[in-house]
Amino acid sequence: MATKYSDLIDLRQQKAAYNIQNEANGDWKSFIANEQFNGILKKVLASVRNNDADMHKSFWVAGTYGTGKSHAGAVIKHLLCDPVSEIFDYVNEEYVDTKFEVLRNDIFAVRNETRLFPVMLYGHNNITHKEDLSLVLQRSITDALKHANIQIAVKTDFDKYVEHIDKQTYIWDNLINSNAKLKAVAPDVQKLKSLLQNCNMQVLDDVRNALRDGEIDIRIGNANIAKWIFEVQNKLAEQGEYKGLFIIWDEFTDVMTSPLGISLLVALQEIDEQVMNSENNSYFFYISHPSALNSLKIEEREKTKGRYHYMSYNMEPVSAFKIMSSKFKYVGDPSEAQTLVNTFYSDKQNLLEIYSQSSTDPDETRKDIQKLFPLHPSTANLATYYAREAGSSSRSVFEFIGQNDAIRAFLDSEQMFAQKNTITADYLWDYVLSVFNENASKYGAVTERFNSRKLQVENQGCEHFAVFKSILLLNALNNIANNDTVTPTIDNIRNMFVGTSIEDKLDGILAYFDENSIIQRQPGDVYSIQFSALPTKEIEDIKNKLTNSEFKFISKVIAFGETARTELSKSFKQVNRAYSFEMYSVDTNEYTLLNKIENGFRDVHSYATFLALMFAKDTEELSTLKNIAKQACGEERFQNVVFIVFETPMGNDEYERFIEYQANASCAQKHNLPDQQKAHTDSAAGMIKEWLKKIRLSNFTYFLNGQQDVCAVHKIVSTINTEIAPNIFNKGAESLDLIKNRSSNTYWQKLSAAKVVDNVLSYSNKTEITQSCNGASVHVAFLLQDSVEENLDWKTDCSAEHPLKLVSDFVENKFKHTNKNEPFNLADKLADLTKPPFGLYQTYANMAMIAFSMRKYVNEIYDTNGKPRKQQNIADDVVNLFKYWEDGKGYDKLSFRFESKESRSLCKNFIDLFRLKTLSGYSDISSLTDARWAITHEFSKKVKYPLWSLKYNCDNNADIQKLIDNILKICGADNMRDPQLLSETVSLIEMYRFELGNLLNNNNNEFETGFLNYLKSNQAVSIKDSEFETSMGFLRQHLQGEIGMWTEDEVNKTLLEWRISTQTKSQYIISANVEPDDSGTVIGDGTFDEGSQTTLVAMPANDGYEFEKWSDGEQNYGRTINVNTDASFTALFRKKKVAKPAAPAQKDTARTKVKQISDINIAKALLERIIDKADDSIINIINEL
Secondary structure, eight states: OOSSGGGTEEEOOOOSSOOSTTOOTTGGGGOOOOHHHHHHHHHHHHHHHTOOTTTOSOEEEEOOTTSSHHHHHHHHHHHHHSOHHHHHHHHHHHTOSGGGHHHHHHHHHHHHHOOEEEEEEETTTTOOSTTHHHHHHHHHHHHHHHHTTOOOOOOOHHHHHHHHHHHOHHHHHHHHHHOHHHHHHOSSHHHHHHHHHTTOHHHHHHHHHHHHHTTOOOOOOOOOHHHHHHHHHHHHHHHSSOSEEEEEEESTHHHHTSTTHHHHHHHHHHHHHHHTSTTOOOEEEEEEOGGGGTTSOHHHHHHHHHTTEEEEOOOOHHHHHHHHHTTEEEOSOHHHHHHHHHHHHTTOHHHHHHHHTTOSSHHHHHHHHHHTTTBOHHHHHHHHHHHHHTOOSSSOHHHHHHTOHHHHHHHHOHHHHHTTOOBOHHHHHHHHHHHHHTOHHHHHHHHHHHHHHHHHHHTTOHHHHHHHHHHHHHHHHHTTOOOGGGSOBHHHHHHHTTTSTTGGGHHHHHHHHHHTTSSOOBTTTBOOOOSOOSOHHHHHHHHHHHHHTTTSSHHHHHTSTTHHHHHHHHHTTTOOSOEEEEEEOOOSSHHHHHHHHHHHHHTSOTTSEEEEEEOOSSHHHHHHHHHHHHHHTTSGGGTTEEEEEESOOOOHHHHHHHHHHHHHHHHHHHTTOHHHHHHHHHHHHHHHHHHHHHHHTSEEEEEETTEEEEEEGGGHHHHIIIIIHHHHTTTSGGGSHHHHHSOOGGGGSOOOOHHHHHHHHHOSSHHHHHHTOOGGGHHHHHHHHTTBOTTSOBOTTOOTTOHHHHHHHHHHHHHHTSOTTSOEEHHHHTGGGGSTTTOOOSSHHHHHHHHHHHGGGTTTEEETTSOBOOHHHHHHHHHHHHHHHHHSOOGGGGEEEEOOHHHHHHHHHHHHHTTGGGSTTOSOOOSHHHHHHIIIIIIHHHHTSOGGGGGGGSTTOHHHHHHHHHHHHHHSTTSTTOHHHHHHHHHHHHHSHHHHHHHHHTTTOHHHHHHHHHHHHOTTTOOOGGGHHHHHHHHHHHSOSOGGGOOHHHHHHHHHHHHHHHHSSOEEEEEEEEESTTSEEEESOEEEETTOEEEEEEEESSTTEEEEEETTSOOOSEEEEEOSSOEEEEEEEEEOOOOOOOOHHHHHHHHHHHHHOOOHHHHHHHHHHHHHHOOHHHHHHHHTO
């Protein structure tokens, strides 16, 4: 005897979702055909039979997740593509009934004439460019043929590239070596060939990019994909086994929802149109979700469906019953299991009648429902509507049964079996709750109620909780399904618990729900969810407040949270140029609205496209917004503002619902109900999201500079890129058709293109620059293509409106009218380039245009220190320029000046006349600033006298004196930019070049003579020749800085100080002599002020002499002299005495006498005499005692 349901019933283990590509052998035969599938099969057979032009076209099957559409597609594939022997048994078993005789015969009739070759594609296939579609189809078809060991001699694009590599290998060697990205994946041609032979799409994409970057045009004759497919078809037909291709594309929704979806669909439709030709026998079979075509307008959507056999695959409840029942299988005693089923349904035939009444075969459906036991029939019914209306890829109804731990635990529970419990609707609620939580706009009311009351209800017990969840499930499905069996009436609620332990307690549970406002009974005995069980009066007060204040205007509604801004930012992601947008609506008055737009525009970078997005609540507001935008777009203050008015208003009903959600959220917050607050807030955000979806399917009107136009919202990005931005920035890079038509969003991202700038400035020809332009920098190559010659000179036919020419002309004009004697800031000078009509900012193209314009100014612009800006300096300046324009940092780095004609002339003359480049460290003098610094610091230091000294050694030539004064003024910091001074000095140099040159050569000590002449010319000082050195010493001691920086006034003032010091004190000579001659020296003698002191020090000349004494008897070799009069001192030296070595006999006699000494005092006296006469060696011996 069984003790649990799993002893009798088990769940079949099947894949959660059928995968056509990875199906195991025979998996497809588990499919249970139904009327809907048979209808699809009949259309497929009629088309493949190819005897009716109207029927001969491709197929499109659309169904929600979990409906079995992929499995159905797999069955059709096998029926059309497998050998007849392998489908024979399935067809005869599945269609054995006489009512299927015609269909069965049609299957075999078609197969006797036609067998198709299957090709399978799945999902997006990593398609990133429209051109990839051809490659994906070629690769999929060739892979399928190889897998089937079928040889077809039809060349793919991959093959053609390989052929070209074999024929012209040297081109490809060079291409690989010049393109780092291609070399990284294919270091040599053999590797490249191997990758292409394996149909590696990424490598082919890299190849095409490399060719484009290198401006290499290799014409391989890429295949027309439609022609290629039908060529393969014909080659197959020639072999006799297959008549054509059957190309199944599962999960085609992924393709349609990608950014390229519509363009790929258009390309596929061109192929599908040729499928309709009677000579062709190949077909596409697309499998998608019904939402796949939502991005198309309704009219275009219907046209698209008309091009195919477009067939919905909505799971009917009766089909779902059959499929679900296949999940159950008997594993124990079938009779015992059947007894359980019969017992349960013995008094519940009315439920079977209710749930099978829509079936074309009620008896069969009743059997299917009973096979689902112990799944309660009401739960099974609700599951079918979930599968039909809300099925999720991650939560399909079939996984609810087949892959659900809760169901498994139920079947394994002895208690559930003993109590003869069934799987009630609360199990289904638990399983699908996550799906409901993800869609607040549809299910927000029920999930909010669940979150806000679950703890309260759960505390009442599991039976209350089960009923609570089951009623909520009815409400959720009632919102999306139009069927009497899922409305939350008292009868449907009772039906959910017929035959369960809850049945008798249900009235009390419902009364508790009603009395506690958990789920209240509405008129007609309906337990429907109202917006909230919060205090009604309080909510109404909040609604009135929100309507009249916080959400009075739609601009506040659309700005709620980050939903709209996030969604709109996603929509604008592919906008090329930098942009900014703000959201507006009708406001307090027109003045307030326009003032807000004006302020918003003011805060935007001048190079950005500013979009004033305008949203309306109703058609009246929509009309008002259009009138305001139409008037304002012609005003000067709104020049280049893009007014975008969306044609889909929110709607008054939707606005009221939004206010309702917000009021409930506010009230829930006040009552400390965070879960309920969040549910309402999410619902409000969900409404905004849904509104934006509707907007995307409609039109918008834009107003710009007095003009207006209407476009589809799904084309808003392309409209901005190709119409709006080029209109505003008609002198920017995007005004070039080559860039406009071959552009990518990534090419316009804000990037500091330092390397590109450096290349443009450093390379000497167009080829070098363009070969360095890879990826996003390809715009630079486009800019150069038709504008300049190989040597980078302008082409004679270059359009004056070419953006590179316009920018270059702008820069040249700015610099031409720059005061050459005044510094300027590059960011200020070129600031207008950031504004319309140029709009330059950090991109490869924009930075390259500035770099190109600055090429002629290399070594022509100088920094504030007078250094010319070399190529690398200019490259850094361009990068810093754009950085400052972007973030306002680094302004001081952009201060420069030009050298005037006079400045350059003076610099050259100074270098020649002063021979400045011969000075140490001054070999690279390139500006007047450098020259003046070299003159005042290094040159004057070299000649040891100030430059003005020469004025006093030029025979009183007034012009030369004037010239020297001018040079001195120019070398001063404040006079370098005096144009009159510079011009006069240039003229004087030309007149007296020879004379000045001779003076500067200093061959006859002209500087010293001049300086001495100046000193002598000062009558107040009256310097004598003998005082020259003394006065110079005083000047050096008292004047600051290099001698070349001394001014005449400073020297004159200091000389007066010197003279005063010499007049107030007498000076005396202290002389010193030595005897004998050359025996030594004395230092410290000389002339000294009265009252001063000097120290005389006597030093022997060598080791042969020693100091004895001074002639006046002083014994110390060093002595201090007080200077009061002239005095002379003589140091006396003597020769050192050298002791003779004692003879051996003398030493013996001395030893004898020492031994005879017995008196200690005599010994001491003797030692003292020895010490007086001893040298160091004897003294050291005594000191060691």
